[in-house]
Amino acid sequence: MPGGVNSPVRAFKAVGGTPPFVASASGPHITTIDGDVLIDFIASWGALILGHAEPSIVAAVEEAARRGTSFGMPTTHEVELAELITELVPSLEVMRMVSSGTEATASAIRVARAATGKPGIVKFEGCYHGHADPFLVKAGSGAASMGEPDSPGVPAATVADTYLARFNDLESVERALGQGTAAAVIVEPVAGNMGVVPPVAGFLQGLRDLCDQRRALLIFDEVMTGFRVARGGAQERYGVTPDLTCLGKVVGGGTPAAVYGGRAELMRKVAPDGPVYQAGTLAGNPLAVAAGFATLRYITENPGLYDELENMGADLEARLTQAMKEYNVAGSVQRAGAMLTLFFGPTEVRSWDEASTVDRDRFGRFFHAAYQGGVLLPPSPFEALFLMRAHGPLIDQAGEVLVTAIGETG
Numbered sequence: 186m187p188g189g190v191n192s193p194v195r196a197f198k199a200v201g202g203t204p205p206f207v208a209s210a211s212g213p214h215i216t217t218i219d220g221d222v223l224i225d226f227i228a229s230w231g232a233l234i235l236g237h238a239e240p241s242i243v244a245a246v247e248e249a250a251r252r253g254t255s256f257g258m259p260t261t262h263e264v265e266l267a268e269l270i271t272e273l274v275p276s277l278e279v280m281r282m283v284s285s286g287t288e289a290t291a292s293a294i295r296v297a298r299a300a301t302g303k304p305g306i307v308k309f310e311g312c313y314h315g316h317a318d319p320f321l322v323k324a325g326s327g328a329a330s331m332g333e334p335d336s337p338g339v340p341a342a343t344v345a346d347t348y349l350a351r352f353n354d355l356e357s358v359e360r361a362l363g364q365g366t367a368a369a370v371i372v373e374p375v376a377g378n379m380g381v382v383p384p385v386a387g388f389l390q391g392l393r394d395l396c397d398q399r400r401a402l403l404i405f406d407e408v409m410t411g412f413r414v415a416r417g418g419a420q421e422r423y424g425v426t427p428d429l430t431c432l433g434k435v436v437g438g439g440t441p442a443a444v445y446g447g448r449a450e451l452m453r454k455v456a457p458d459g460p461v462y463q464a465g466t467l468a469g470n471p472l473a474v475a476a477g478f479a480t481l482r483y484i485t486e487n488p489g490l491y492d493e494l495e496n497m498g499a500d501l502e503a504r505l506t507q508a509m510k511e512y513n514v515a516g517s518v519q520r521a522g523a524m525l526t527l528f529f530g531p532t533e534v535r536s537w538d539e540a541s542t543v544d545r546d547r548f549g550r551f552f553h554a555a556y557q558g559g560v561l562l563p564p565s566p567f568e569a570l571f572l573m574r575a576h577g578p579l580i581d582q583a584g585e586v587l588v589t590a591i592g593e594t595g
């Protein structure tokens with residue numbers, strides 16, 4: 186395997202050292218094959234919102250496996266999951282399941298290009314939308330951690346229609362749209378792949394207005410923020426409705442599942458209702474549907490979950506901010522709901538040019554000090570810590586470890 190791993194960031198290139206190999210996980214903990222037990226804030230890169238091996242999810246997947254692991258035929262369980270998703274995120278009038286966030290975003294722009302008859306896509310520097318060719322320009326964490334913002338193997342012609350804009354900067358969007366050939370603006374409504382960068386007041390509404398004026402579609406890539414920054418995702422939290430939405434991570438409850446959907450008139454263009462081709466052998470896979478349904482049913486039945494996560498997040502944010510002051514470490518802690526990043530260096534990060542000034546070496550020392558204290562952080566300065574409900578009883582203990590780790594970075 187390249188780098189010995191199946192996804193680059195797992196190789197610890199950005200922090201140095203050798204990654205631990207996982208033996209098992211339960212609740213907030215990961216156990217390594219060396220027997221270390223770590224409080225885990227990677228949370229499968231945000232896919233887990235409850236905890237590892239959540240009993241209700243394990244039971245649902247076991248039961249589904251006994252009925253058969255894949256049919257390539259429709260099931261009523263897919264319909265039930267779709268009903269739950271569209272109830273929680275009402276802008277998804279029609280939706281389609283796929284197996285990864287990468288597929289969801291690639292499919293969404295195909296629909297946008299077909300619906301508008303225009304080729305262009307506006308994307309933001311530092312935002313990641315999976316690894317499909319048109320998005321591999323200034324794509325945030327994975328590429329940035331490698332020190333290679335763009336990828337060889339992506340033909341120049343493929344990204345010629347990708348126009349870059351600056352996150353939280355509406356003027357740059359206006360300039361990018363100026364060419365008049367953009368089918369869509371795609372955005373992480375809370376950027377999470379350059380570290381957590383919330384939208385400044387009016388930014389998302391500004392995008393909505395600009396898209397309407399220029400006849401471009403607004404696509405929210407909520408693969409990370411969906412069911413994380415609020416029950417109904419960033420579109421609920423900030424009150425701005427996109428034309429198309431991509432979901433992933435939490436929607437699969439820790440299994441490979443993702444979704445794209447939106448206005449019926451647009452989604453009815455997808456085959457077989459319409460001519461826009463998109464398919465998947467394992468799309469709507471029964472195990473993924475069971476895990477996703479168990480997760481979203483928990484979310485639906487426990488309306489207090491997001492207050493719980495918000496309180497945990499606020500508590501951790503306050504402790505870390507305070508510790509940076511006390512230890513006289515320059516930087517900032519930025520958060521939206523259950524996702525949080527500690528930036529060493531810049532006192533406020535609103536866009537990629539600011540994020541990219543972080544002190545990477547200091548982050549590496551912070552990461553390893555936390556690890557020594559029994560806390561596993563995402564191994565990159567451009568990622569978010571993800572909170573799970575299972576962190577609740579341990580948030581004090583984890584906070585203490587991280588505070589000490591900040592002190593040890595000097």
Ligand SMILES: *Cc1c(COP(=O)(O)O)cnc(C)c1O
Nearest residue numbers: 285286287313314315406408409
């Ligand atoms: C993780 C992520 C993706 C890609 O999802 P995969 O399942 O890894 O393909 C796309 N967009 C955002 C915002 C993500 O965080």
